[in-house]
Amino acid sequence: MDLTSDDAKAAARSLRADLAEQGIAISHGAALELVAHQLGLRDWNTASAVLGRRDDDTAGLGAPVPILRLHRFADVRPFYVDYLGFAVEWEHRFEPGMPLYARLARGATRLDLSEHHGDGTPGSAVWIPVADVGALHRELRRKDHPSVRPGIDRDAPGGPTLAVIDPSGNMLRFCEAE
Structure with a gap:
């Protein structure tokens, strides 16, 4: 729970x-x-x-899991796993050679990444709440990714935001809600 x-x-x-x-x-x-x-x-x-909130939703709706379209999981895996610190919960292919569908997790955040045509739109954006955007920024700066140098936009709507773009062009906006 x-x-x-x-x-x-x-x-x-x-x-x-x-x-x-x-x-x-x-x-x-x-x-x-x-x-x-x-x-x-x-x-x-x-x-x-x-933190999540308990409500009277008898259907028991859970948190949404965005699906981000990518071309090759092998190209984005180091970005999500090594750089952003997500773990691969599971991967699925209908059979060898077919497109991959994977679920990644870090903390309470879940992201689905799909090579399937029609799953999501390349270049999508996902807003992800974080408790301390400064701590995330320091963590990412220590990892020194070759093509990503994120900064914190302190005037972003909703609160200070650190935005990164994955190798498939999807934007992840980590926001410390004020």
Whole structure:
């Protein structure tokens, strides 16, 4: 089960109650901040933007998984795996020599990459929320990709954004929601 902001709020209530039993009083806001830090996030605002939410959708809709069209998976694999740090969850071909369809994952983000004609449009863009765009930027700068030198657009709609273009021309916009 993925952690939701409701789960994090419940954890903050439990933390506050446990501390109160030990004679330590903190505000609910302070408890939320502590839970966010325990989750490895900068603050509660970041946590509430990044964490999923539970709603009353009886159909149980999940997070969408974008399909990015590419020409050859072998050409983009080093970009996604070695540079961006995604892991290949699975790969599928109907038979040898047929186009590849693969799912990649990093954290809560899932991307499907497809060599199939008609799956997605080359040059698509995907907006991906991140807890700390500066940390991602530093990570990517250390890897020194030969053809990618991303910067952070601090005035981008939605918050500071780091944009990279994959070898097939698809744009990934990593945004730290404000």
